[in-house]
Amino acid sequence: MLDQNVITTANEAPKYPKSIAFIISNEFCERFNYYGMRTILVLYMTIKLGYSDDTATVLFHVFTSLVYFFPILGAIIADSFLGKFRTILYLSCVYAIGSASIAVGAIPVLHLPAQSFTIIGLLLIGIGSGGIKPCVAAFGGDQFKLPEQAKQLATFFSFFYFAINAGSLISTYLMPILREDVHCFGDLDCFSLAFGIPGVLMIASIIVFVAGKALYIVKQPAGNVIVKVTKCIFNAISEKSKQSQKQLSHWLDYAEPAYGKEMVNDVKSVLKILLLFVPLPLFWALFDQQGSRWTFQATRMNGDIGFTEIKPDQMQVINPLLILVFIPIFDCAIYPFLAKIGLRRPLQKLAAGGILAGVAFLVSGLVELQLEKTYPVFPQPNESQPGKSSSFFVKSSPKALSFEEKIDKTKSGYPTIRVLSDLESVNFIKFVNNKGEESKKIVTHSINQFEILPSSYSVYADNIKLGDVELLLGGVYTIVISKSSSGGIEMKTHIITSPNSIHMLWLIPQFVIMTAGEVMFSVTGLEFAYSQAPTTMKSLLQACWLLTVAFGDVIVVIIAEAKIFQSQANEFFLFAIMMFIDMAIFGLLAMKYKYVKVNDKKDDSDMENAIPIEKTRKTFTNDAFQDD
Known part of the structure; x- marks a missing residue:
């Protein structure tokens, strides 16, 4: 189609493409959707869908793994069949349907099978988000004429970076507030x-993307390097098996007659780098648990900071905030210091990042050990009631009520309360918060436990005030209402399980260490993969980098399903030890690797790829190539 965006005269530079505004807006909306949904996902699975922490962790990481498996498919579809524009459009529609499925399934009054809607929705989001991942930033790059607009292309990736982080930061902060502070359909929350x-933002992203169609430069599919490399490898294996008498120096040399010496040499270089990638998935196994295990850890902590209360899932916002702070600090101070002490090679930095991830999990394990001291102690299992506790409420009338006592902390972190009344004349008990709002009203014959928002409450029997009670996060309480010795009504509050006592801010050190490791691992790893890859194989190496994330999440699934430990702290320590051993193996492989000298002069076909990859993980790498 006619290039309307770069019309120039001999004496003026090409104008900045107007189409970029639509691509940047599309990216903001899509990232807002992805991070917003992902931030609250594990809590939704445990609080509303009834999954255990282990099952929710498994589903979360299976979903994340799919997001990183599907970019391979998306790249093949875009480069070999549909082109980038149609691939983005079609898969975005799949993506939007998945988002709508989860949102609609979460509306309780519709009485839909929420678990089924959620699983289907996550599958569709995995296909959509993963499929468009290798296409959007590259499609933005297609809008520029190179080399004339190389500087303008660099500014595009800066804008792209801003859109990614703006969408991530806003949604990661805002969605937990909407989840907890808005009450709908009679619930204490509003998932x-x-x-x-x-979901609405995802639909908006499609509308914005289509609105810019008349301005886009749309390139036709030109074949996918992943397919070509795969065919080359299979050809070499096939030819080697046929020519058993002829011995070549390398097994890939058997593909040289069909694919040429240059292609074969490029594939050899790629395989050497892929060998170094083998230990890397374990880093992502640790890193991605910020959205699962670490979020569950936060639910058992106190988030009160006086003027507001931190939501457990809001702790995830620390990572993108710290990324913005750490990148210039590392570039200006940390890396120059490390260079002075001999740690300057990319693989050395990458190994250091992995070690930091292991240290972060040691810290999280130590925090969990302190948290375990605050957990309720369950009675020893026996044959009649394994792992359960029963209570009896003896009333003044000649009868007693027995019930199973639930003493564990809630999945949401909200306090749990049970009201027991020995007054036949009282019809209801109500709780009025410190704002004068009626929060809960129950009939007196009920002995069911219920969750309530943490606050100070005035308790009324019918319209008679009995007293005040403060209900804190994580606490399990029983309130007994009976006649006093003087003939009046008295209220006694019993703390069955102590409220959360360790503050959520104690999680900050492990987030800080993990983010520092991320900067050294992810940014350096992508830069290494790009600089060491042959010119024709750079996109293949980026796709393989994404697969390390996918396999990392598979590791979490395996360990969570194995249920090796009852103690979460021990599981954290296991991951830390595995990470240290893994980096030792990586170090041995790195010592044998011979770096390829990078030619500073790049041809025009290489410039489009060169700019984004040498940025940070959160610029082009975090979302165009590697979302967390």
Whole structure:
């Protein structure tokens, strides 16, 4: 089609493509949707869908793994069949349907099978998000004429970076607030709204993307290097098996007659780098648990900071905030210092990042050990009631009520309360918060436990005030209402399980260490993969980098399903030890690797790839190539 964006005269530079505004807006909306949904996902699975922490962790990491498996498929579809524009459009529609499925399934009054809607929705989001991942930033790059617009292309990736982080930061901060502070359909929370708003943003991203169609430069599919490399490898294996008498120096040399010496040499270089990639998935196994295990850890902690209360899933916002701070600090101070002490090679930095991830999990394990001291102690299992506790409420009338006592902390972190009344004349008990709002009203004959928002409450029997009670996060309480010795009504509050006592801010050190490791691992790893890859194989190496993330999440699934430990702290320590051993193996492989000298002069075909990859992980790498 006619290039309307770069019309120039002999004496003026090409104008900045107007189409970029639509691509940047599309990216903001899509990232807002992805991060907003992902931030609250594990809590939705445990609080509303009834999954255990282990099952929710497995589903979360299976979903994340799919997001990183599907970019391979998306790249093949875009480069070999549909082109980038149609691939983005079609898979974005799949993506939007998945987001809508989760949001609609979360509306309780519809009485839909929420578990099924959620699983189907996550599968569709995995296909859509993963499929468009290798296409959007590259499609933005297609809008520029190179080398004339190389500087303008660099500014595009800066804008792209801003859109990614703006969408991530806003949604990661905002969605937990909508989830917890908005009450809908009679519930203490509103997951349907917290999923629905990101879903609306996803639909908006499609509308914005289509609106810019008349301005886009749309390139036709030109074949996919992943397919070519795969065919080359299979050809070499096939030819080697046929020519058993002829021995060549390398097994890939058997593909040289069909694919040429240059192609074969490029594949050899790629395989050497891929060998170094083998230990890398374990880093992502640790890193991605910020959205699962570490979020569950936060639910058992106290988030009160006086003027507001930190939500457990809001702790994830620390990572993108610290990324913005750490990148210039590392570039200006940390890396020059490390160079002075001999740690300057990319693979050395990458190994250091992995070690930091292991240290972060040691810290999280130590925090968990302190948290375990605050957990309720369950009675020893026996044959009649394994792992359960029963209570009896003896009333003044000649009868007693027995019930199973639930003493564990809630999945949401909200306090749990049970009200027991020995007054036949009282019809209801109500709780009025410190704002004068009626929060809960129950009939007196009920002995069911219920969750309530943490606050100070005035307790009334009918309209008679009995007293005040403060209900804190994580606490399990029983309130007994009976006649006093003087003939009046008295209220006694019993703390069955102590409220959360360790503050959520104690999680900050492990987030800080993990983010520092991320900067050294992810940014350096992508730069290494790009600089060491042959010119024709750079996109293949980026796709393989994404697969390390996918396999990392598979590792979490395997360990969570194995249920090796009852103690979460021990599981954290296991991951830390595995990470240290893994980096030792990586170090041995790195010592044998011979670096390829990078030619500073790049041809025009290489410039488009060169700019984004040498940025940070959160610029082009975090979302165009590697979302967390």
